Amino acid sequence: xxxxxxxxxxxxxxxxxxxxxxxxxxxxxxxxxxxxxxxxxxxxxxxxxxxxxxxxxxxxxxxxxxxxxxxxxxxxxxxxxxxxxxxxxxxxxxxxxxxxxxxxxxxxxxxxxxxxxxxxxxxxxxxxxxxxxxxxxxxxxxxxxxxxxxxxxxxxxxxxxxxxxxxxxxxxxxxxxxxxxxxxxxxxxxxxxxxxxxxxxxxxxxxxxxxxxxxxxxxxxxxxxxxxxxxxxxxxxxxxxxxxxxxxxxxxxxxxxxxxxxxxxxxxxxxxxxxxxx
Amino acid sequence: xxxxxxxxxxxxxxxxxxxxxxxxxxxxxxxxxxxxxxxxxxxxxxxxxxxxxxxxxxxxxxxxxxxxxxxxxxxxxxxxxxxxxxxxxxxxxxxxxxxxxxxxxxxxxxxxxxxxxxxxxxxxxxxxxxxxxxxxxxxxxxxxxxxxxxxxxxxxxxxxxxxxxxxxxxxxxxxxxxxxxxxxxxxxxxxxxxxxxxxxxxxxxxxxxxxxxxxxxxxxxxxxxxxxxxxxxxxxxxxxxxxxxxxxxxxxxxxxxxxxxxxxxxxxxxxxxxxxxxxxxxxxxxxxxxxxxxxxxxxxxxxxxxxxxxxxxxxxxxxxxxxxxxxxxxxxxxxxxxxxxxxxxxxxxxxxxxxxxxxxxxxxxxxxxxxxxxxxxxxxxxxxxxxxxxxxxxxxxxxxxxxxxxxxxxxxxxxxxxxxxxxxxxxxxxxxxxxxxxxx
Numbered sequence: 157x158x159x160x161x162x163x164x165x166x167x168x169x170x171x172x173x174x175x176x177x178x179x180x181x182x183x184x185x186x187x188x189x190x191x192x193x194x195x196x197x198x199x200x201x202x203x204x205x206x207x208x209x210x211x212x213x214x215x216x217x218x219x220x221x222x223x224x225x226x227x228x229x230x231x232x233x234x235x236x237x238x239x240x241x242x243x244x245x246x247x248x249x250x251x252x253x254x255x256x257x258x259x260x261x262x263x264x265x266x267x268x269x270x271x272x273x274x275x276x277x278x279x280x281x282x283x284x285x286x287x288x289x290x291x292x293x294x295x296x297x298x299x300x301x302x303x304x305x306x307x308x309x310x311x312x313x314x315x316x317x318x319x320x321x322x323x324x325x326x327x328x329x330x331x332x333x334x335x336x337x338x339x340x341x342x343x344x345x346x347x348x349x350x351x352x353x354x355x356x357x358x359x360x361x362x363x364x365x366x367x368x369x370x371x372x373x374x375x376x377x378x379x380x381x382x383x384x385x386x387x388x389x390x391x392x393x394x395x396x397x398x399x400x401x402x403x404x405x406x407x408x409x410x411x412x413x414x415x416x417x418x419x420x421x422x423x424x425x426x427x428x429x430x431x432x433x434x
Numbered sequence: 435x436x437x438x439x440x441x442x443x444x445x446x447x448x449x450x451x452x453x454x455x456x457x458x459x460x461x462x463x464x465x466x467x468x469x470x471x472x473x474x475x476x477x478x479x480x481x482x483x484x485x486x487x488x489x490x491x492x493x494x495x496x497x498x499x500x501x502x503x504x505x506x507x508x509x510x511x512x513x514x515x516x517x518x519x520x521x522x523x524x525x526x527x528x529x530x531x532x533x534x535x536x537x538x539x540x541x542x543x544x545x546x547x548x549x550x551x552x553x554x555x556x557x558x559x560x561x562x563x564x565x566x567x568x569x570x571x572x573x574x575x576x577x578x579x580x581x582x583x584x585x586x587x588x589x590x591x592x593x594x595x596x597x598x599x600x601x602x603x604x605x606x607x608x609x610x611x612x613x614x615x616x617x618x619x620x621x622x623x624x625x626x627x628x629x630x631x632x633x634x635x636x637x638x639x640x641x642x643x644x645x646x647x648x649x650x651x652x653x654x655x656x657x658x659x660x661x662x663x664x665x666x667x668x669x670x671x672x673x674x675x676x677x678x679x680x681x682x683x684x685x686x687x688x689x690x691x692x693x694x695x696x697x698x699x700x701x702x703x704x705x706x707x708x709x710x711x712x713x714x715x716x717x718x719x720x721x722x723x724x725x726x727x728x729x730x731x732x733x734x735x736x737x738x739x740x741x742x743x744x745x746x747x748x749x750x751x752x753x754x755x756x757x758x759x760x761x762x763x764x765x766x767x768x769x770x771x772x773x774x775x776x777x778x779x780x781x782x783x784x785x786x787x788x789x790x791x792x793x794x795x796x797x798x799x800x801x802x803x804x805x806x807x808x809x810x811x812x813x814x815x816x817x818x819x820x821x822x823x824x825x826x827x828x829x830x831x832x833x834x835x836x837x838x839x840x841x842x843x844x845x846x847x848x849x850x851x852x853x854x855x856x857x858x859x860x861x862x863x864x865x866x867x868x869x870x871x872x873x874x
Contacts, residue, residue, distance in 0.1 A: 209747060240749030247747050255740035257870030259855045265730075266737040267748045272730035282729045283722070301859065313859040318869035336748055
């Protein structure tokens, strides 16, 4: 893998019994870029995500990650929680997984568990409220405050996450992922269920994450308006196989992609989808 | 049932008689079907071994009428008071007074508890009851870490209570170690058993976890019964040393507590010492739990209860998080067990049946899972209330069961039905327990 790629997936295959969900998939995500993973329903996108973030162990293949400082990891060999802890890969979920009974701020504090755990001397020092832990906690609150502000939820910091409207929950989940200070952020359909205004705000947020925080983003998304607007690179999956891998403009015009998306019955409609009009 | 509810604003207090009657009639019908066999027909073996039966339709009719009348009363009360979620218009003044009273309950209760041995010095019964209640408060607080915070349904908590009790009993009788040395050892041993239980159940949740923990509680009890040479089997361990006040024995001897202070010896001194001992242990449990909740480990426990998958995605090691929850809860159970052994002076496996686990779990659920004050109130209500009904003799269980049912109707999430956030930016607002996940 070249130093420009933060993530490179090599010959990834994932079988569930007789079903091949992902077949010999290879692609790379560039550093400080937004890479989108698109494809029709059931194409295997979320399976790829689950392999990258350790929720599934791939049948064969390698997933290599390289940090800015050159540290390399083979994610398929790490336990799920270590992928986030030492691999610095954060993710969100298609069906939002917040901690509904905890406040927005608490959600973001949980995300900083490993930093705080070390600062609290693995609980023993924190139990007696040592100043060093209190300082670390204050810093954690400041980071949480920063991300709450970034996603426009600072006013609702002390409300239970389960009470938030859908769009706010999506943004809070992104903020929570960012609080782990990730090198690679994996977003599973972040724009699902958002209205046009919310989608536009989301695009802006993702671009800010890429440009201001140097975090690379891997994105699954069905909302083509969002994908085409912010992606630097697009990988298209169909039936677990990669059918295209190019810049957005090239994807838009790729007949194979159009065919996969709409069964090539109505080309005009397919084009409209790709242009983000439908 | 919800769809049958008439469409009316939640603040309205209009009583829908037809609806109430319908619901009560359904309840009465269910009762009729159930009780016609349970009460209506009584069977017994006759003198020559054949089955004889007779009918008790009078009693059956009484029960059905009682259910019908009871449902009317409950439904009417429901309409009048409304379920927990109903928005009630309370004048701001009253609301302020209520919240102030709510804040004062815990300190007032604590102050009263400190004064109990002073006020009731002559009443041995009250002191003993106080010690019993405090033991269950401590057990409830200990189990609360596992069930209320980490959301791991543990039906075998009594195992750790037993481990703590036997650790102290055996260490003290075999090696002559003092209570103050054995107490931490009992806690450590119980925590070790907590981890031992934790490992096999790491992947289990919900019903399955409950079954395995239930079995674990029974295994510990059966081992104690059958390992005669070590634990004394069903005969138990007797002659367990009483606690001393940091080396000063609470006896009538010349170097005893009373003699050293130059006051007349009284057995009540020991009871008062035990009372303050369990109070201190319970308060230690409470303090540690409150601190832990605000530390990353406590937040991780609560996050684990809310969503385990999200925890793993955030880099939290769910294995160690679960094990520490089991170990912490078990450690407090072990402390309580050591106290139990020193108070009783004699322990046997009979004291560590499933009944105890169920009682402690009921206290935690009734108190409102995760709420420290709620658990304390529930322990007081369960243990104290049970004593209160003693005059009712065989109807005690019936009254008690009825009280539980009523409580669960109005406060399905326990006495204290909200969760206090562990950290806040601007305002410390309680979270309704409707959003908080239950222990599974």
